[in-house]
Amino acid sequence: MADRTRILTGDCTVEFEGTRDRTQRGHVVILVKPDRTVLVHDADGYQPVAWLTRPDEVTVEHDGEGFSLTAAADGQQLSVSSHDGGGVDSYPVSEAGVPVGDCPLCTGQLVRTRGEVRCLDCAEQYGLPSGATVLDSACPDCGLPQMRVERGEAFDLCVDYACESLSAAVRERFDEAYDCPDCGAPLRVRSPDGRLFFGCDDYPDCETSFSFPAGVVTDTCECGLPRFRTASGERCLDGTCEHDRPASETPSV
16 A cells, blocks of 8 residues: 655744754645655745654644644754644655556556556555566456566566466476586576576585576577576676686686
């Protein structure tokens, strides 16, 4: 669910004690953000006339005669007291994101915010793998948006991991597709904690493993492992592979 921002308005005296002692009075708007940051604005521009960032505590008292607010942190204190009835209310606020469709559970708006897709109306949210692109298409099974993720090849999957599993798709495509360069046993696709990697099938006798890059396989390296095209360029699955080194760095025999 969205957090809430408190809004207080009225004819107020604003006092700040600390690095910039100051007393002011006027008709102001006070915002108390979900992280407890307090901003006091007047009619002059966007810069607040007083503020306190993430104080240790914020106390608001309100009755029919008016309100008072006190916030304190690190030896600094911001106090606001109203001289009229004033107004005190709270409103939902969330992280703003790019609209990506309607929520099939509540018909609210789905938005992409950094590493996830979330609904603005209900509590549902769906974490996105690194490098994922949210598509215009919807999952035919649940109606959520689909995403494109490059892990060896481009997979178009539902953003809901419970609906379509990225690790299952990668495992179906690449499990045992390559052999361990140290012992020759198959490399298995593993994801015990959601993190994809290749691990030798002969574990624990052979502990060889490689993290799975975000990119697509372009060809096979001279060492027998796949080469990936990633955001930073082409590379062997083995980040220490000597065939990836410039000639000047390759040890002489």
